[in-house]
Amino acid sequence: MISAGEFRNGVTMEYEGAPYVILEFQHVKPGKGAAFVRTKIKNLKTGAVLEKTFRPTEKMPRAHIERQDMEYLYNDGDLYHFMNSETYEQIAINADEVGDFLKFVKENEVVKILSYDGQVFGIEPPLFVELKITETEPGFAGNTAQGATKPAILETGAQIQVPLFINQDEVVKIDTRTGEYLGRSNA
Numbered sequence: 370m371i372s373a374g375e376f377r378n379g380v381t382m383e384y385e386g387a388p389y390v391i392l393e394f395q396h397v398k399p400g401k402g403a404a405f406v407r408t409k410i411k412n413l414k415t416g417a418v419l420e421k422t423f424r425p426t427e428k429m430p431r432a433h434i435e436r437q438d439m440e441y442l443y444n445d446g447d448l449y450h451f452m453n454s455e456t457y458e459q460i461a462i463n464a465d466e467v468g469d470f471l472k473f474v475k476e477n478e479v480v481k482i483l484s485y486d487g488q489v490f491g492i493e494p495p496l497f498v499e500l501k502i503t504e505t506e507p508g509f510a511g512n513t514a515q516g517a518t519k520p521a522i523l524e525t526g527a528q529i530q531v532p533l534f535i536n537q538d539e540v541v542k543i544d545t546r547t548g549e550y551l552g553r554s555n556a
Contacts, residue, residue, distance in 0.1 A: 371431050373406040373423035381413070381432040384421075388413040388432035388485045396425070413483070414490045416468075436481045436493065441474055451482060462489055472527040473498050473545045494545045499554040500524050501540050505531065518550075 371382055376394040383389070393409040406423045413434070439451040439460070448461040449471065460482070470492040474480060481493035505521035518530040521541075529543060531550045540554035 370428045372425065373408075373427045373429070374425035376406055376408060376423075381434050382410075382429040383432045384410065384429060387415075388434060388490075389419075392418065413485065414488075432485060435484045437484070438479050439482045440479050441471065441476060443476055444471075451480070454479070460489070462492070466490060467492055470494055471525075473500065473523070473525060473543055473548070475500070475525060496545060497542055497551065498545055499540050499542050500527075502531070502535065502537055505535065505537050507536065 371380065374396070376391050378391055378393065380391045381388055382391070389410040389412055391408055392411050395407045396404065397407055398404045404425055406425055407420070408423065409418060409420050411418045413432070437453065440454050442450040442452055442459070444450065444464075447464045449464065449467050450459060450461050452459045462482075466489060468491075471480075471494065474494045475498075478495065478498070480495070482489055483491040483493060500523040502521045503524050506519050517533050519533055519535075520528055521531045521535065522528050523543075527548070529548055529550055531541060535541060535550075535553070542551040542554055543549065544551055
């Protein structure tokens with residue numbers, strides 16, 4: 370159990386029978402009346418975000434989310450196939466459950482499959498990936514306004530913004546949480 374007074378960003382809990390993660394929280398002590406905790410929570414199964422207030426003494430059961438490392442094999446239309454590297458067990462996940470989580474993931478990369486009560490509801494890609502740029506406009510000399518960027522398409526098909534000096538066929542490092550360019554790859 371976790372009390373509302375112990376809420377922190379990223380903590381998972383059960384609320385109304387579903388798993389939720391706390392996105393934001395604020396402990397409020399008004400001049401008059403009892404203190405409360407204002408939260409923004411996200412349903413891990415549906416993706417719906419709710420704003421709720423709780424009394425600091427209210428208790429919620431913790432949601433036990435299973436994270437299992439699996440290798441992304443391939444997709445065939447609406448199904449994405451993953452394999453457990455230890456047991457070689459394969460599972461297929463519907464495209465609706467995958468969402469945009471795999472837009473920076475190549476085949477044969479390891480991701481974390483998230484499940485709650487045996488039901489898969491999401492995927493956690495690696496925090497940082499290195500991908501090759503397959504298409505981008507060439508940068509021009511003298512076109513060096515500070516912070517200027519241009520669109521680039523990666524080998525996975527995702528589009529990101531990169532600095533003007535980055536060229537086609539270069540490998541770049543990307544933060545999968547934000548989709549931001551972090552730098553050139555050392556590889």
